[in-house]
Amino acid sequence: MxxxxxxxxxxxxxxxxxxxxxxxxxxxxxxxxxxxxxxxxxxxxxxxxxxxxxxxxxxxxxxxxxxxxxxxxxxxxxxxxxxxxxxxxxxxxxxxxxxxxxxxxxxxxxxxxxxxxxxxxxxxxxxxxxxxxxxxxxxxxxxxxxxxxxxxxxxxxxxxxxxxxxxxxxxxxxxxxxxxxxxxxxxxxxxxxxxxxxxxxxxxxxxxxxxxxxxxxxxxxxxxxxxxxxxxxxxILPDGMHFERSPMYHLRMLNVLREAKMSLKSNEGHYLKPVLSSMEKALDLVRHPDEDIALLNDSNLGVYPLPLSCDKSFSPVPGPWQLPNAGYYGYRGSNGEYIIFDAGPIGPDYNPGHSHGDMFSYEVTWNHHRMVVDTGNFDYETGLMRFHCRSTKAHNTVQVNEEDQCDFWGTFRVGKRIQPEDVKYAEKENGFHLEATHSGYRRFPERAVHRRLVNFHTGNPLRIQDWIQAEKPVNAVSRIHFHPDCKCLDMTARQLVIRNANVDCTIEWDRESSARLEDSFYCPEFNTKLPNKVLALTQIGTDLRIHYSLRFTKG
CATH class of the missing domain: 1.50.10.100 (Chondroitin AC/alginate lyase)
Incomplete structure (x- = not known):
């Protein structure tokens, strides 16, 4: 690499x-x-x-x-x-x-x-x-x-x-x-x-x-x-999320603003109260059932402690949820189910240093077990691990011709940026519908465009449909990264079954896609590298449709 x-x-x-x-x-x-x-x-x-x-x-x-x-x-x-x-x-x-x-x-x-x-x-x-x-x-x-x-x-x-x-x-x-x-x-x-x-x-x-x-x-x-x-x-965006869209830095900024408020006299910090309230609500939405944060963009576990008040008050409401300004959408069940999708900008345009190539990526927890994970972040040193963790390949989205959605370089630099387009989100009583497009690959001669459609309803599989349209043939790979505790039980030409503790996940995909298991790493904390498996679904052409579903059941 x-x-x-x-x-x-x-x-x-x-x-x-x-x-x-x-x-x-x-x-x-x-x-x-x-x-x-x-x-x-x-x-x-x-x-x-x-x-x-x-x-x-x-x-x-x-x-x-x-x-x-x-x-x-x-x-x-x-x-x-x-x-x-x-x-x-x-x-x-x-x-x-x-x-x-x-x-x-x-x-x-x-x-x-x-x-x-x-x-x-x-x-x-x-x-x-x-x-x-x-x-x-x-x-x-x-x-x-x-x-x-x-x-x-x-x-x-x-x-x-x-x-x-x-x-x-x-x-x-x-x-x-x-x-x-x-x-x-x-x-x-x-x-x-x-x-x-x-x-x-x-x-x-x-x-x-x-x-x-x-x-x-x-x-x-x-x-x-x-x-x-x-x-x-x-x-601080109107929905309460910090604009760098990293749950880890959001938690840090929440702590910093709480410290600032508590340093002031009671009549001086009133303007911080509604800000802190909205930030705490946003933090709860980007926390898994294990009460820790999702690993979107530059995020790691164990860096900043959760405020005591957040620990005591974590009782999220089940159902679909959204942080529309940040571009985070998902669903929370009452029995340890949690889904989070990223369909937002990579970060502030003038400082995207903590952004990753994770547009349209997602994480899933089921029955309190993390199943589909983001790679996380290994370190902040210029090198192969930093580049890999920021790359599109390290996320649960589509990579075209082994390139990245954005031009990541150096340790924190980004050249050509992208923005999500035509984002449409609809809440359902027990699920949600999400679709969005990005043109990050149009900077290459093939001028490919990626559109993702997501559907979820309680009792049904999580369905993901990717469309890749290009002016010249491209090699498109849609990846799913599994938690290191997930074991692969059985794989056929169109199906893979994995298990984590008492949760089974059956992934089924379309006939046109070729599938393979790749070896990768999960970096939930700094300088921590745990081996995990990745399902890679591949198609080649100019008008591609990669469709798959994930059904979760108790094993």
């Missing part, structure tokens, strides 16, 4: 063309300034707000304790995204992990919540003393800086305010460092990326400005609040 790279001017043009002028300006500006060194604050101009009560914010942070193990961290062993490294305690902040996301997570400091005050204090002092600014240090990029100052502020001011109030020397050092970092962040907001990065930047300014007192803190709060209000209007 060859990894696409920026090899021609057309790819560069298609990648840059949808960007906003503000992104281009700030990207050039940052490159010219080389991320100017932050001004070190020598006198503390801010102080922690130790008079307010942040009980709700403290409770919100409780789930973070479950993600990390205090005993192993104290032994100097840190584990992020399923990669364990022995870096000492306090850690070697310049540990040369080959994985940038691992280095990022070390600098997020979200692992502080499993430590006591003295242990956390020791780590923060070590970072301040040893991790001075260097533009080549990942931890000083704006994104990890945002998460770090939120972690420090919430941990010490909200969670351990009594200890901090009795520790004036450390309180002064902490305040100086947070002021230095936040002032630097304020001057280096990620307008070159926008999307979830800018929302995190704004939330960091707002939270730090709310949990500290002083002129600088008031300015951060005003700036963060202004940006946050602007970005919420754009990034």
């Amino acid at each position: 060859k990894i696409p790279r920026i090899s021609n001017l057309n790819r560069l043009f298609q990648t840059v063309r949808p960007l906003r002028w503000k992104q281009i300006f700030y990207r050039l500006n940052y490159r010219l300034r080389f991320w100017a060194k932050p001004k070190q604050i020598k006198e503390t101009n801010i102080g922690p707000d130790l008079l307010s009560d942040y009980a709700a914010l403290r409770e919100l942070k409780v789930p973070l304790k479950t993600l990390f193990k205090r005993e192993t961290i104290l032994k100097g062993q840190f584990e992020f995204i399923h990669l364990k490294e022995h870096v000492g305690f306090p850690p070697n902040w310049d540990f040369p992990s080959p994985c940038k996301l691992w280095r990022y997570q070390l600098n997020y400091f979200e692992w502080l919540y499993c430590l006591d005050y003295i242990e956390a204090r020791k780590c923060v002092l070590s970072w301040i003393e040893n991790y001075h600014y260097d533009r080549n240090r990942d931890g000083w990029e704006a994104y990890p800086t945002s998460l770090r100052i939120m972690s420090w502020s919430a941990y010490f001011v909200a969670t351990h305010r009594s200890e901090l109030s009795n520790d004036p020397s450390f309180s002064s050092i902490l305040s100086q460092s947070i002021e230095t970092q936040t002032t630097w962040l304020e001057r280096n907001l990620e307008y070159h990326l926008m999307a979830n990065h800018l929302l995190e930047n704004a939330a960091a300014l707002l939270m730090t400005g709310s949990l500290f007192n002083g002129n600088s803190a008031r300015r951060w709060k005003e700036t963060g609040s202004k940006i946050l209000k602007q970005e919420i209007q754009e990034q």
